[in-house]
Amino acid sequence: MNTIAEQVAPIAAASEVKVETPFRRFCTAFLDSKVATTALIVLGILIFMALFAPLISPTNPYDLAVVSILDSKMPPGTKSLDGVTFLLGTDGAGRDLVSAMIYGLRISLGVGVMSGIFAMAIGATVGLIAAYFGGRTENIIMRIVDIQLSFPAILVALILLAILGKGVDKITIALIIVQWAYYARTVRGSALVERNKEYIEAATCLAIGHRRILFRHLLPNCLPPLIVVGTIQTAHAISLEATLSFLGVGLPVSEPSLGLLISNGFDYMLSGKYWISFFPGIALLITIVSINLVGDQLRDVLNPRLDR
């Protein structure tokens, strides 16, 4: 028995490669664009850097033993008294900017991704419920979504943070509240179409529970637009977090994201010390652009209307 299974396995594996699975087709289509592929690679590197920040960054910006106020506001390329070269200079507190940026990226990406995931979970559930049950449930939910979306995200977030106060958890909560409505609207849109298809009717006839129909049958078929909105919204969330931190209502000084680093540099900008704000901004820009480019390509690839 064993030997037969062993013999069959490689053949099965080999034939699997040739079959054009939807996933494989999706990958080929995605990698078709050089720009998007580059963006994906850059994004991969950024995520890697954020995950392994303590291993990669030249110094630990939180380690007070290493950080010296004597090194503060050094222009890029200067050497510290200990012989450490500050590639991109130091900030107002004497932290190496490269290290501060890598740690800042960690916080920025973390807040953006976490809030995105939670907002997606909440929004998708609410949107599915609205589309599936219809009637009054749908009316009430969509009215709330409409009203919330008629106010700009930054305003809602600003007020929420004024109430909640500063902190990583607080800003994540604010971003979730700001974002869920986008997901709800997207999911409802595609679920409305899917709901009337035969497989949902079949599932209903089989007397499968509502929950199972919603999450096992309806949700998987609504995923493509959800993924697209998810990437773009995450970029928005990162940008929004940076903005709020800049306004002084986002993160506390003890946990500097890229936005807070830029904000710190603002004070020194008028005296010509541009790098403290400039480089974290570039890092933020690269992050957001690469996410947006990946999102754009995802939209093109996953859009069934553009028959590829």
Add this chain to the structure above:
Amino acid sequence: MTVFIIRRLMQSVLVVFVMSFLVFGGVNLVGDPVEMMVSDEADQEERERVIRSMGLDKPWYVQYGLFVANAAQGDLGKSFVYGEQALGIIVQRMPATFELALAALLMAIVIGIPLGVYSGLNSESRFSKVIMAGSILGFSLPTFWVGLMFIMVFAVMLGWLPSTGRGETVELLGINVSFLTTNGLSHLILPAVNLALFKISLVIRLARAGTREIVHMDFIKFARAKGLSTQRVIMVHLMKNIMIPVVTVLGLEFGGLIAFSVVTETVFAWPGMGKLIIDSIQGLDRPVIVAYLMIIVLVFVVINLVVDVLYSILDPRVRIQDVKG
């Protein structure tokens, strides 16, 4: 049409009421204003006197009822910090913000539409690729960082334009405006461009998408076949049709401009409502926060209403669908 407008009006009134409730409830959770008003040495009697004078001793629903009754008469309470009517303080700052937002809106239209139509008509040309790349950047760049870079380049390095404040203002119809003096105009340029950047990108995208879709339609072909000049086809037949999404989105985005002016005003120390709200949040100045929010809600509701009505004039299908539904 009348039915449509009445329905929308009623919906707007409802939204204002719900929002007033949410705003009032939410802001009431912010900090303890008594702590700020009363010095540490004050005795209990003094504290109670302050609490009473601010009406904070009454139950919340009475406070809310009073708030609505007063708000209807234009009284949104006195600022804890300035000691003046909150509404008055905001109204005083309003022209600055509106001037900034309108300038940005104008830029979005004047710069965005021609670029968008051009890149829609010549989507393969190199210049339109540059335009599209630029619009991706415009979407991705965080407003506040661009503002900082503007200050760095144009104010610090080149020294061409001032970076803070409104500059000289002159009175126009009883309102102070900056754009009529050279000094004021020079102060307006950087913040307005900064605020407009995102909208320019948006208009480029909309105009381009609209152009690409409409260019292939029969009525454009027919207009060409009639022998109309390219200029007329583009300026009249094409423009009319791409304007529908552009008007809607820009109308809705005008509110966004006012909201985002919070960021631009903070960067450029522009003395508008946005800077006021940031200061008020940090100072826990409740009446000003509430008044600002209520005014913003009103502004948004009015904008949404106007856009809906405009939209239904431009595209009658919307109106019919709504009345049926």
